[in-house]
Amino acid sequence: MSILSRPSIRGFIAKAPQEMETKNGDPYVKVRFGQDRKHREPDGTFTDLGKTYDTMVAYDDNVQRIMDNFVPGDRFVAQGHVRTFSKGDDGPESEVFVVTGIGHDSAYTRYDVDRSARRAPVEQAPERAAEQQAPAFESPERPRQSASAPALGL
Numbered sequence: 001m002s003i004l005s006r007p008s009i010r011g012f013i014a015k016a017p018q019e020m021e022t023k024n025g026d027p028y029v030k031v032r033f034g035q036d037r038k039h040r041e042p043d044g045t046f047t048d049l050g051k052t053y054d055t056m057v058a059y060d061d062n063v064q065r066i067m068d069n070f071v072p073g074d075r076f077v078a079q080g081h082v083r084t085f086s087k088g089d090d091g092p093e094s095e096v097f098v099v100t101g102i103g104h105d106s107a108y109t110r111y112d113v114d115r116s117a118r119r120a121p122v123e124q125a126p127e128r129a130a131e132q133q134a135p136a137f138e139s140p141e142r143p144r145q146s147a148s149a150p151a152l153g154l
Helices: 059-067 127-132
Strands: 008-015 017-022 026-039 044-060 074-085 093-106
Touching: 008 017, 026 059, 044 074, 059 093
Parallel strands: 044 093
Antiparallel strands: 008 026, 008 074, 017 026, 026 044, 074 093
């Protein structure tokens, strides 16, 4: 069985998300986002090509997730697909990225992970309960990267 993969984008929120309604009255969110463009040179350095700006939209559970958790300047990684549409009868074609999953980009965002139970625990077999009480995995110490290490954008 092959690995399931889907298109994704990385970028930053350029303008505050706007909650809107479809023609059917369903909520969706429209977000203007930017991406830093860089070109890798043969000598290993990067040339800054500036920023580009596009639009993404999200539906269902992602509407509230984006409205509650993202503000201009936040870096994100989003999974989804590109939708192409025409602007009017004779208008040019345009594209939006339709988000099916989104989260903050851990390469730029510091955050704490809350691993507390989300709902009441279900009765478990005694051996399964013992597994959950085992000590947490302790990762070996790794040397810290210097603060001057360059961050790479896609």
